[in-house]
Amino acid sequence: MTPAETFAIRTATSADEIPRVERMWLALYELQRQQGMQMVPPPGAFALWASSIKPTLGRFGQLFLAEGSGALIGFLAARVRSAPPWFGGATVGFVSEVWVDPEARGRRVGERLVRAAEEWFRGQGIERAELQVMATNDAARALYRRLGWDDELLQMTRRLA
Numbered sequence: 241m242t243p244a245e246t247f248a249i250r251t252a253t254s255a256d257e258i259p260r261v262e263r264m265w266l267a268l269y270e271l272q273r274q275q276g277m278q279m280v281p282p283p284g285a286f287a288l289w290a291s292s293i294k295p296t297l298g299r300f301g302q303l304f305l306a307e308g309s310g311a312l313i314g315f316l317a318a319r320v321r322s323a324p325p326w327f328g329g330a331t332v333g334f335v336s337e338v339w340v341d342p343e344a345r346g347r348r349v350g351e352r353l354v355r356a357a358e359e360w361f362r363g364q365g366i367e368r369a370e371l372q373v374m375a376t377n378d379a380a381r382a383l384y385r386r387l388g389w390d391d392e393l394l395q396m397t398r399r400l401a
């Protein structure tokens with residue numbers, strides 16, 4: 241059996257599935273904190289995130305789930321949003337979170353998740369996709385580059401207090 245046959249990607253079928261990604265969502269932001277992210281989600285952040293994605297699910301937002309033998313091994317959250325009118329106001333696809341469990345990495349789960357999001361965007365006629373990635377996250381940056389994503393902006397921050 242090839243690695244590709246050991247997992248499947250699908251979209252969440254209902255908002256009831258959102259809580260399933262909580263442990264991965266928390267692990268992602270803990271990893272990003274270790275990678276230098278200064279905005280740390282406060283206690284209860286996942287519930288706030290869940291309630292923001294819930295009303296959009298299947299319309300302006302999508303939750304892609306990677307499952308192997310029925311168990312969740314990764315997820316990707318995506319949404320569509322509008323560029324500001326002064327940049328033409330086009331609809332843009334945004335990938336907000338991507339996670340693959342450590343033991344499932346290196347088997348193209350991340351690649352399939354990102355490609356699934358790209359297809360979802362393309363199916364809506366969207367011509368541009370965006371995401372933010374920690375500058376120090378070499379694995380994720382290599383994945384995105386392999387899939388044709390380009391470096392565009394560099395976000396700078398300054399502590400004021």
Ligand SMILES: CC(C)(COP(=O)(O)OP(=O)(O)OC[C@H]1O[C@@H](n2cnc3c(N)ncnc32)[C@H](O)[C@@H]1OP(=O)(O)O)[C@@H](O)C(=O)NCCC(=O)NCCS
Nearest residue numbers: 338339340345346347348349350351373379380382383386
């Ligand atoms: C980044 C992440 C999603 C990659 O998932 P994955 O399923 O292991 O990646 P894939 O197997 O699909 O990798 C596809 C390609 O991406 C690149 N890549 C992935 N992981 C890499 C690594 N650790 N080092 C270098 N390149 C890597 C390679 O080009 C790879 O192709 P190859 O195996 O032929 O070299 C996973 O490591 C992860 O969840 N990391 C923690 C969370 C995270 O960083 N999320 C992204 C936030 S923006």
